[in-house]
Amino acid sequence: MVFPTDENVIVGLDRADDAGVYRISDDLALIQTVDFFTPIVDDPYWFGQIAAANALSDVYAMGGVPKTAMNLVAFPIKEMDITILRRIIQGGVDKLSEAGVVLVGGHSIEDRELKYGLSVTGFVHPQRVLVKKNLREGDRLILTKPLGTGIVNTAVKAGMASAELTARVTNLMAALNRTAAEVMASFDVHACTDVTGFGLLGHLSEMVCGSGLGVRVFAGRVPMIPEALEYASMGLIPAGAYKNRDFREAMVAFAEPVERAHRDVLFDPQTSGGLLISSQGGQATELLEALKQNGVRDAVEIGEVIAGPEEKIWVI
């Protein structure tokens, strides 16, 4: 399929990045993104917050500042209590307020299955757009949130997660990538994406594809929700994790000591995951320090970009 484009499209469909970017003037570009899904937690208010944090994340991952948002709602109005929808939207609005974003509209339809999400618009300087495909040799990779939300949500579904863990993971998914993005803005960053449905290694594969470079990931350093490892070894793994693995297996090589549970978590699909940032050596160290000082405590340097072998991810 051929999609029409024009000279002001900075990031369009051909680039398949986290969001579209369109130049308005020499010092202003528009970022647009949309994301919606079916409930991933039982509590409607938290579902609203997570959906909003997730939709906003794509703007942060492009190096931008989100400004306005519109609701997308599909709701089984005949079967479900309208107060549930109100709680969801309240959650979304509260999360937008936390991000300094205003809700300016939306659209709802009747549907058999509940869905909620948002379209988010933001701004960025055309020279400061952060795409995912711009790794440079010698870059360090930083991840800002721990992995394992998909596996823990499966354990929640199975009735095996404690209330404390459920709350902890809900908070993690609802946490904005705003601070991480704001801190990142004052550093020399080469590439960035947010970790969502493809899992860490899936998204990293996208960054590596076409780069002519390789990546080394230190499995032991990657931040993970501790319980996720335990649940992974019990087989409480969402089907998406296996799909992610099957799709990218050819690009990834694991060193033998990397345990199966670790491998599983590295492919675990994330909801509203952290930012994955690629930055030059010295800058990366300072960036990591600044992230931690500003409250992004989970941020960890997880790997590095190496000359080769080309387009391979080595997990050691």
Added chain:
Amino acid sequence: MKEIDARGLACPAPVLHTKATLQEEKPAAVKVVVDNAASQQNVQRFLESQGFQTTLQREGGDYFVMGRCGEVAGEQPKPIEPAAVEHKKILVLCATDRLGTGDDALGLKLMVNFLRTLKEMGPELWRLVFVNNGVKLTVGGSDVLDDLKAYERSGLKIMVCGTCLTHFNLLENKQVGETTNMLDIVTAMQVADKVISI
């Protein structure tokens, strides 16, 4: 060898079924059949975490996991839960969505209250079976849907009559429990220590 059929179930249900069977029957060898590769690998991981040695097999759309316990020298299977106590098995059969006859609105309210209070039976509550008008409690819009889902999450098996769902044209709307047939219901009644019929 104990055979477990977990086809037609999405993750994490096949693992939960296998776990329940291991807890109830403590078989030395199991053969689990599922209908997709992801479930197969999940069941394999679960069995291995319980000290089983596993082999995988595939025949068309059926994916098998064979597990054999305790063949690893010096390695004891981990207990799944400390001191599993043998509980009495109570089966509750709901053939209506109203409790008692007379006022329908009151009957519905009582039924909701009844199903919510059932949890006071504790671990002796073993099966919840819905037939005839009772199946309407398991579809979208039911006042007890969340309660039934919570029961299911806690491990209670909920059986819903397929013939009845089909009769009311609700097969697609069922949101909790397993669609089942009369033979399964009758077998469950036979195994149960007590059957309460509503």
